[in-house]
Amino acid sequence: MKQQIPGPLVTIVLDGVGEIDRTEGNAVKLAHAPLYNHLRASSRFTTLLAHGKAVGLPSDADMGNSEVGHNALGSGQIYDQGAKLVNDAIESGAMFAGSVWRQLVDRVLRNDATLHFFGLLSDGNVHSHIDHLIAMLRRAASEGVTKARVHALLDGRDVGGTTAQIYLKQMEEVLAVLSEQGRDFRIASGGGRMTITMDRYEADWAMVERGWNHHVHGKGRTFPSALEALETLREETPGIIDQNLPGFVIADEQGPVGPMRDGDCVICFNFRGDRAIEMSRAFDEGDSFTYFDRGTKPDVLYAGMMQYDGDLPSPDHYLVGPPNITDTLTEFLVPEKVQMFAISETQKYGHVTYFWNGNRSGKVDERYETYMEIPSDRVSFDQRPWMKAAEITDALISALASGTYRYLRVNYANGDMVGHTGNLDAAITAMACLDIQLQRLLAAIKKANGVALITADHGNCDEMFELDKKTGQPKRETDGSIKPKTSHTLNRVPFIVYDPHGHVKGGLKDDPSFGIANIAATTVELLGFEAPKRWCPSLLV
Numbered sequence: 273m274k275q276q277i278p279g280p281l282v283t284i285v286l287d288g289v290g291e292i293d294r295t296e297g298n299a300v301k302l303a304h305a306p307l308y309n310h311l312r313a314s315s316r317f318t319t320l321l322a323h324g325k326a327v328g329l330p331s332d333a334d335m336g337n338s339e340v341g342h343n344a345l346g347s348g349q350i351y352d353q354g355a356k357l358v359n360d361a362i363e364s365g366a367m368f369a370g371s372v373w374r375q376l377v378d379r380v381l382r383n384d385a386t387l388h389f390f391g392l393l394s395d396g397n398v399h400s401h402i403d404h405l406i407a408m409l410r411r412a413a414s415e416g417v418t419k420a421r422v423h424a425l426l427d428g429r430d431v432g433g434t435t436a437q438i439y440l441k442q443m444e445e446v447l448a449v450l451s452e453q454g455r456d457f458r459i460a461s462g463g464g465r466m467t468i469t470m471d472r473y474e475a476d477w478a479m480v481e482r483g484w485n486h487h488v489h490g491k492g493r494t495f496p497s498a499l500e501a502l503e504t505l506r507e508e509t510p511g512i513i514d515q516n517l518p519g520f521v522i523a524d525e526q527g528p529v530g531p532m533r534d535g536d537c538v539i540c541f542n543f544r545g546d547r548a549i550e551m552s553r554a555f556d557e558g559d560s561f562t563y564f565d566r567g568t569k570p571d572v573l574y575a576g577m578m579q580y581d582g583d584l585p586s587p588d589h590y591l592v593g594p595p596n597i598t599d600t601l602t603e604f605l606v607p608e609k610v611q612m613f614a615i616s617e618t619q620k621y622g623h624v625t626y627f628w629n630g631n632r633s634g635k636v637d638e639r640y641e642t643y644m645e646i647p648s649d650r651v652s653f654d655q656r657p658w659m660k661a662a663e664i665t666d667a668l669i670s671a672l673a674s675g676t677y678r679y680l681r682v683n684y685a686n687g688d689m690v691g692h693t694g695n696l697d698a699a700i701t702a703m704a705c706l707d708i709q710l711q712r713l714l715a716a717i718k719k720a721n722g723v724a725l726i727t728a729d730h731g732n733c734d735e736m737f738e739l740d741k742k743t744g745q746p747k748r749e750t751d752g753s754i755k756p757k758t759s760h761t762l763n764r765v766p767f768i769v770y771d772p773h774g775h776v777k778g779g780l781k782d783d784p785s786f787g788i789a790n791i792a793a794t795t796v797e798l799l800g801f802e803a804p805k806r807w808c809p810s811l812l813v
């Protein structure tokens with residue numbers, strides 16, 4: 273129902289805070305969070321889908337993630353996303369018929385050179401899928417490529433915390449088969465995704481530099497094989513989860529097996545953009561690149577699985593076209609001259625700007641948009657579970673007090689970033705910290721005569737234990753301790769309307785098929801507009 277609230281409207285995204293009845297291992301329920309519990313008990317509380325097909329992923333077995341979640345939140349629509357687009361391009365053969373694939377393979381054949389692949393080696397399907405890599409390796413072999421190298425980033429964040437051996441073994445088997453008939457396909461380097469290569473939003477370029485030295489120059493601690501590297505590195509740091517493992521280089525008697533050379537080609541097989549952009553820039557950019565010293569940069573042709581940033585644009589070459597997200601919430605509100613404010617800390621800043629606006633890094637219109645980034649700490653977030661929630665709240669309170677903005681949006685990273693560490697105690701603290709900041713923020717919204725919509729982009733800290741699918745009980749390590757879960761969840765997410773002055777008319781529709789893509793229409797209705805027909809319908813009765 274179209275209605276116009278008199279004060280500001282604030283969308284609060286509690287990143288990684290899902291909803292499930294189970295209390296065990298659920299930081300949301302275990303935390304001292306009196307305000308959040310009070311809000312959940314209100315009549316304008318419901319839960320929404322935030323995973324699988326409801327956010328454009330191939331199947332309902334796919335957990336949600338920030339990219340697809342914020343795309344859905346910010347566009348009010350469901351688009352086929354990277355994972356689905358790549359599956360389709362491989363299945364239909366369109367990827368291999370495309371000009372970029374041809375250029376890459378032809379160049380390798382012409383130069384008698386090596387085809388390199390780097391990316392996240394798992395079936396997490398958030399940034400990548402190992403099946404995509406395997407399909408490309410097989411195709412390259414069938415087209416005559418004789419030398420390929422895989423630079424394998426270990427996951428432990430979108431899949432079980434210590435599962436790297438599963439994917440490494442699978443990869444070694446595939447490479448061994450492909451290496452028959454005179455081919456030479458091998459793993460050349462690797463490391464934990466939170467240690468090398470996969471930084472995002474320029475939070476820590478040193479990660480990318482470490483990745484560059486391992487993958488490109490073959491510089492790093494050497495091991496005879498990736499599985500031996502994994503075993504040794506785990507022994508050296510008991511309890512370490514895969515995402516935090518240091519980098520490694522594979523070497524034989526002649527030295528590192530896969531430094532990149534002039535004439536080679538390189539494919540990043542991640543489909544998701546945020547953590548692929550910095551490395552893409554390191555490959556593509558000329559002397560203007562100043563983030564770290566790349567040493568002698570080999571003359572390689574580089575391609576991404578997808579275009580990771582449509583505005584830079586980056587990379588120059590990519591295999592699959594991006595989803596073309598149009599008619600976003602911001603594009604709708606700009607012509608209506610609605611002043612907007614968007615804020616988060618570095619780790620989620622691009623989520624609430626770039627992903628929110630349909631993968632656009634520039635503003636739609638400077639005159640109506642203010643963005644604010646609070647620099648994130650550079651630590652493992654179980655060491656600082658409060659993160660920058662207080663500083664973000666300070667800035668939001670000022671923005672509300674200024675009276676300038678009619679629509680504000682914020683992402684609090686705590687539930688997700690602390691959830692990914694697998695540390696339940698820290699996640700409980702994260703939720704308690706969030707509750708205190710929500711108390712401050714909602715008081716300011718009340719003072720400004722406003723309304724808040726509180727939601728999440730997907731679950732994470734709502735399930736901090738790995739559960740046995742059959743018994744539903746927590747899985748145990750060999751020493752009897754509970755196995756921590758570091759990945760997102762498949763759970764629904766909260767949707768709460770905070771309306772202290774009773775401005776909002778009507779209740780919430782009760783439709784279990786509604787997801788987070790239904791929030792945009794709700795937002796514009798509360799701002800006094802009719803939502804575009806192509807958006808998912810509003811949640812207001």
Ligand SMILES: O=C(O)[C@@H](CO)OP(=O)(O)O
Nearest residue numbers: 337338339398429430688
């Ligand atoms: O950290 C990340 O890159 C992903 C998990 O792979 O999390 P999110 O989607 O919440 O950003």
Ligand SMILES: [Mn+2]
Nearest residue numbers: 287288338729
């Ligand atoms: Mn998220």
Ligand SMILES: [Mn+2]
Nearest residue numbers: 288688689692
């Ligand atoms: Mn996450």
